[in-house]
Amino acid sequence: MIRLYDTATREVSEFKSIEPGKVSIYVCGATVQAAPHIGHIRSGVNFDILRRWLEASGNQVTFIRNVTDIDDKILHKAFHEEMPWWALAMKYERAFSDAYKALNVMAPTYEPRATGHITQMIELMEKLISNGAAYAPGNGDVYLEVRKLKRYLTLSNQKLDDLQSAGDSEDTFKRDPRDFALWKASKPGEPSWPTPWGPGRPGWHLECSAMASAYLGDEFDIHGGGLDLIFPHHENEIAQSEAAGQKFARRWMHNAWVTTSGxxxxxxxxxxxxxxxxxxxxxxxxxxxxxxxxxxxxxxxxxxxxxxxxxxxxxxxxxxxxxxxxxxxxxxxxxxxxxxxxxxxxxxxxxxxxxxxxxxxxxxxxxxxxxxxxxxxxxxxxxxxxxxxxxxxxxxGESGNKKLDKAVDGLITLLLEQREAARVRKDFAAADAIRDRIASMGITVEDTANGARWSVE
RNA sequence: GGUGGAGUGGCCGAGAGGCGAGGCUCGGGACUGCAAAUCCCGCUACACGGGUUCAAAUCCCGUCUCCACCUCCA
Incomplete structure (x- = not known):
């Protein structure tokens, strides 16, 4: 029996998947606006271990890790790096892929990009507007009206009234300052997609709700990510998806950070x-x-x-x-x-x-x-x-150059044979000279019961 | 202000009432021509003050310090 912590209940409890023998996982992946640091990749490693363990325990795991390839920061960085936003996103998506590969993080079953799921996002917004959960004030934005939600902030255990006010000046179209943007009208020069409410681009949060349900359905087993995503990102995902009538994630798992000096x-x-x-x-x-x-x-x-x-x-x-x-x-x-x-x-x-x-x-x-x-x-x-x-x-995998490996092994074996010959005739100065020369190449020699063996430091 | 987390030996890092997790460093020893590798022994810690208990790092009360989130975050 596998027991796992659930952020929602703050307890470790028995893990039972919706469908026996199958496990569906959605992990929030990168917003590809910079090269990954070791904190990002820790998250990848932690959830990779979870996945490997679930698979080793006899489950068929569908593992989704998204790529958020459109957001405010990407546009901002693209401006500063003087390249198109999509080129910047691709550059850092590759950087993340390279890092995952270098650390042997298994490729996700599917790795959807936000920009590939605009249609699903628009459909989700249409549903939310038609059932009264969201509104389009007419400027091209679309907001979720958090006061109307049956349930909100249950994952982070906060009260709406206790939240510090965002204090941003662009509240004018919001019915409540805590309403969050599902969709943002595009400003001049920004990328945009056509919608019934005007040209715009996704807000943060919407993409994960849209992609999770696209690949895993109305309800899935585990939703994961870093601790700092609990609020607002995951709260808002829950808000959107539940308001759209979905059950969404059964269990929430969050990895802690890498810290420096605490x-x-x-x-x-x-x-x-x-x-x-x-x-x-x-x-x-x-x-x-x-x-x-x-x-x-x-x-x-x-x-x-x-x-x-x-x-x-x-x-x-x-x-x-x-x-x-x-x-x-x-x-x-x-x-x-x-x-x-x-x-x-x-x-x-x-x-x-x-x-x-x-x-x-x-x-x-x-x-x-x-x-x-x-x-x-x-x-x-x-x-x-x-x-x-x-x-x-x-x-x-090692060098991949089998011929070179063989040649190196032969050369060092030859030197070790000469050293052994010197040792047999008690010429330890000569034997140690050989060992020192090999050591200076970064190779360690160990004498074992079965003779000397060498390894690269 | 609200919410959550943390404080463990020189260092890293588990545990969450009952015989000192584990690793690294350091000291000693075995082995070795000398090393390396390996093994053995040693170094008795839980922020502070009270309390509960036969027994507290662990539970309760209080205090201190640190960190994080509160619409950029893995």
Whole structure:
């Protein structure tokens, strides 16, 4: 039995999908207006682990992650970067795709773009206007009238009257300052689509309601996103979709942030925590291991020291799996009961990591004693597979240049043979000189019971 | 003002009444020609003040500090 937290009830509860054996998930993806930083990709990793676990538990998962490719910020940035808004959106959509791929985040079942679903948005607005939930004041905007809602702000547990007033000056067409825009009339020079209320473009929020119902229907199992989306984005999605007569999401899951010095990451930090920059320091699999290692609902306090430490810890595990494969040949992963118990409990990855440490120690001890470590290796590989960090996963494929790999292996083996010959004749100065030269190339040599082995740092 | 979250050893990071999660660092040891890798031992923490209880990091009352959201946010 899988138990998961639900933001709406603020409790962990048994997860039962609408249709047994099938799970439908909608995760709010990127607004493609800048390159992804590690906070964005943490969200991707967290929900990827959820998806992998649900699939490993026997479910067929339909996973939707949208791309919001039209909004105020995109238009703003496009102006400053001096390119068409659609070129800017594409540029950063690619940046996100590259980051997801580098971290082995599975491609969504469908990845709809907001601009591809204008028709569905217009239909949704027509429904909301005809049933009185929304209004078009005549200037080309369309607003949802929040005072008329049966239910509002239940996810963030706020009262409408307690909200600080937005204080924007363009309230003139709103019946209530807290009404939010479903659709915005386009200003001169802005992109627009024709509607019954005049040319305009989507407001933020509407696209997710339209796309969720287009791909998952009136009701689906899990809606996910970052904590900061709870209000207003998810509240407004609920408002729109429920006002249109849909049941919408059964369960809400939100990942916590990556913080630096205790504070939420912001763009003012500069470029240093852009995913592709961090990947100059550690490999994709190592960054993923780090971002996935804290519980998804806990803040992850980022530091380069912690990242390096985490990467070293991962290499230790990876090294164990490689050694077992060298000794015993290829093997498959398997899900250990302890790992299942941990993941079933609201994706308790930290507990799972504690088990991995135990298996690792037992496995290394077995190797030292000349016994088989394949039992431990299978459990570890099975766990890493769910965490998306299986070092043998082709997604993290090596150079791809097999000829070069073979040549390098041959050369180093030759050097190691010469070193071994020197050691046999007790010429340790010569042996160490060879090891030092190899080390200066970034290659570590280990002497094992089965002879020397080498690895690239 | 409203809503939500956090404070755990040198560091990271779980747990949510009952025998010290786990990792890293550091110190000691085993192994080794020396290393590396690996293993073993050690380092007894829960913001503060009260209270409940046989037993509190965990529950209750109070206090302090920090963070986030309140129409840009993963």
């Amino acid at each position: 504070e939420k990451m912001s763009k003012s930090l500069g470029n240093s925590l852009i995913v592709m920059e961090v990947l100059k320091r550690v490999r994709g699999i190592e960054l993923r291991w780090y971002l996935g290692s804290a519980h998804y609902r806990s803040m992850l306090e980022f530091s380069f020291e912690a990242l390096d430490e985490s990467a070293r810890a991962f290499r230790r595990i990876e090294n164990f799996l490689i050694r077992v494969r060298e000794i015993e040949g290829d093997f498959q992963g398997e899900i250990a009961p302890e790992f299942k118990a941990a993941l079933d409990d609201d994706l308790a990855v930290p507990q799972a990591l504690a088990h991995i440490s135990e298996w690792l120690r037992a496995g290394n001890t077995a190797i030292s004693a000349g016994k088989s470590a394949v039992r431990e290796a299978k459990k570890i590989r099975g766990a890493l597979n769910i965490l998306g960090c299986d070092p043998f996963d082709p997604a993290f």
